[in-house]
Amino acid sequence: MKTQKQEIKKDVDDQRVSFSGKMGAPLFTWPWQNLGSYKYILFGPFLAEFMYSTIYGNKKSEYDWCMHIVILSSLRGVVHQLWSSCDYMLFVNRNHRISREGIDFEQIDNEWHWDNFIILQALVASIPFLINPSFANFPIWQTTGIVFCLLFHIGISEPLYYWLHRMLHSSYFFQQYHWLHHSSKVNHPFTGGHATFLEHLLLCVIIGVPIVGTTLIGYGSVIMFYGYILAFDFLRCMGHSNVEVVPHHIFETFPTLKYLIYTPTYHFIHHKDMKTNFCLFMPLFDVLGKTMNETSWDLHKENGSTKGKKAKAPEFVFLAHGVDIMSSMHVPFIFRSLSSLPFATKLVLLPIWPFALLVVFIMWAKSKTFLLTFCNLRGKLLQSWVVPRFGFMYFLPFAKDGINKQIEEAILTADKIGVKVLSLAALNKNEALNGGGKLFVTKLPDLKVHVVHGNTLTASVILNEIPQDVKEVFLTGATSKLGRAIALYLARRQVRVLMLTQSTERFTSIQKEAPLQNQSFLVQVTKYQAAKHCKTWILGKWTLPREQTWAPPGTHFHQFVVPPVIEFRRDCTYSKLAAMKLPDDVQGLGACEYTMERGVVHACHAGGIVHLLEGWSHHEVGAIDVDRLDLVWEAALRHGFKPV
Structure with missing residues (x-):
């Protein structure tokens, strides 16, 4: 028996609209579109006027309305941002998500200037006050005004919006304007603001009628302005959320209520079946206009219920x-715009750094692994889970057992829900911590999930960066898992490898692994000075600027050290961390992995995905099998991964 959601999806497939509207239509684009992010200077006059009147004017200034416009505009942005954060908290709402698709980079870019309407409405709101500043002398509260505001909304704004919305779905207006709003694949609170200039001019009328009407009859108040506008934004964000937040039990207890307030599911149906569910906030008008989708309440119950409901288990988990407190904020549920770009320290993150630090302490004490992002590749669900531990903690001896316990819990959870491959990131597979994941495989011999460190592909990426004509390399971190594999592979290619290590015993052990005829190509060195004539350095441990000074001009630094070394030398070049570009057919990817470019992941991450796509049945833990380096590289290329 098909679920309501499957029936809706069939309707979407049958009625898919080609979004090929004309961006040259009158009032399609925004007047300040060419300003880009500098558009916020339009708030400058409001701030300047308020500051001037506060400093040089009377204590009670006639220009206080400037302050209220700035404050209200800021609060509106906060409302939208909080809803966005809630929408992206996959670790909380994964069982209540309406659409299982992810928001990709294209949608994020298209909705980048979702807040244009806040600027527009601020400018429109300033017009009556500019004509007559004394118009702003409102009381703080008037109960009668609140009642009249609601009556104006229900009696005028709701039916007017319903009529205008249906008009926008007519052939002409949809093809010229409204297609833009419906071009977003997945609903999100920012989607509500993603529309043309003309549509938001019409929305100014909708939101303005109750405010202007109540004011003209003499019952305007400050609370009415703030309350109505923020409530309007709250409900718009709720309707465009991709998470069902309205419990279906409410409608069972109070059946009439379902005609007075819409739900995210109700509006989701409109975005999929565009001939139904046109209302603003009250489905009553769809009932009166005979445009309500018959599946609305059944689908709402399906999305709002948790009884026996589980999110689809991923096939792959990274x-x-x-890494640190600042980079911990590089997640979609903080600012999705910033997380869609390679990580860099931004000034906007500094004010919330103390809050992030507090959350980190709570996570250390309480949290388990949580879901961060997901995407799809050839029908396979790929997820990223995060262990709430940070870089420096992995080097604290007393933290070792706690970290391993959390990683083990994540592996057991993945095994329980049916994950096929779990790939360990950077420090989660540290040799000193758990032997590259070998600890877990030994301790849990009956695991069905395949634990993968992905270092085989990491080593392959680094090796394929090195030109074929190179005859000598300098290698730090030479006795690590990656260093050992790289050294042995290069020795087979008859490349002389200067292995920086103080341990003769570990060097000798690696040297003996090489074929007898290639052992002479592995050379132990104990100081950086030994590489002063070598122009190919491979860094597997943190290298200070003063140590980099021993490299001759023109040296290229390859690296597999986390975090990356400081690019100190201006006369040398540096590779980024080993990474690969995901195949072109990946879907729903909308976040960058740390400092990586869009669509690029660390090589160990890519290595785990290749393990899944190839259907390999072994664990990839412990020492790297040098014989598999070429095999894994060729498999990655065959599946559409590309070197960066």
Whole structure:
């Protein structure tokens, strides 16, 4: 028996609209479109006027309305941002998501200037006050005004919106304007603001009628302005959310209520079946206009219920970890716009750094692994989980057992829900911590999930960066898992490898692994000075600027050290961390992995995905099998991964 959601999806497939509207239509684009992010200077006059009147004017200034416009505009942005954060908290709402698709980079870029309407409405709101500043002398509260505002909304704004919305779905207006709003694949609170200039001019009328009407009859108040506008934004964000937040039990207890307030599911149906569910906030008008979708309440019950309901289990999990407090904010549920770009320290993050630090302490004490992002590749669900531990903690001896316990819990959870491959990120597979994941495979011999460190592909990426004509390399971190594999592979290619290590015993052990005829190509060195004539350096451990000074001009630094080394030398070049570009057919990817470019993941992450796509049945833990380096590289290329 098909679920309501499957029936809706069939309707979408049958009635898919080609969004090929004309961006040259009158009033399609925004007047300040060419300003880009500098558009916020339009708030400058409001701030300047308020500051001037506060400093040089009377204590009670006639220009206080400037302050209220700025404050109200800021609060509106906060409302939208909080809803966006809630929408992206996959670790909380994964069982209540309406659409299982992810929001990709294209949608994020298209909705980048979702807040244009806040600027527009601020400018429109300023017009009556500019004509007559004394018009702003409102009381703080008037109960009668609140009642009249609601009556104006229900009696005028709701039916007017319903009529205008249906008009926008007519052939001409949809093809010229409204297609833009419906071009977003997945509903999100920012989607509500993603529309043309003309549509938001009409929305100014909708939101303005109750405010202007109540004011003209003499019952305007400050609370009415703030309350109505923020409530309007709250409900718009709720309707465009991709998470069902309205419990279906409410409608069972109070059946009439379902005609007075819409739900995210109700509006989701409109975005899929565009001939139904046109209302603003009250489905009553769809009932009166005979445009309500018959599946609305059944689908709402399906999305709002948790009884026996579980989110689809992923086939692949990448188990990541935090690097530092600042980078911990590079997640979609903080600012999705910033997370869609490679990580960099932004000034906007500094004010919330103390809050992030507090959350980190709570996570250390309470949290388990949580879901961060997901995407789809050839019908397979790929997820990123995060261990709430940060870079420096992995080097604290007393933290070792706690970290391993959390990683083990994540592996057991993945095994329980049916994950096929779990790939360990960077420090989660540290040799000193758990032997590259070998600890878990040994301790849990009956695991069905395949634990993968992905280092085989990491080593392959680094090796394929090195030109074929190179005859000598300098290698730090030479006795690590990656260093050992790289050294042995290069020795087979008859490349002389200067292995920086103080341990003769570990060097000798690696040297003996090489074929007898290639052992002479592995050379132990104990100081950086030994590489002063070598122009190919491979860094597997943190290298200070003063140590980099021993490299001759023109040296290229390859690296597999986390975090990356400081690019100190201006006369040398540096590779980024080993990474690969995901295949072109990946879907729903909308966040960058740390400092990586869009669509690029660390090589160990890619290595785990290749493990899944190839259907390999072994664990990839412990020492790297040098014989598999070429095999894994060729498999990655065959599946559409590309070197960066």
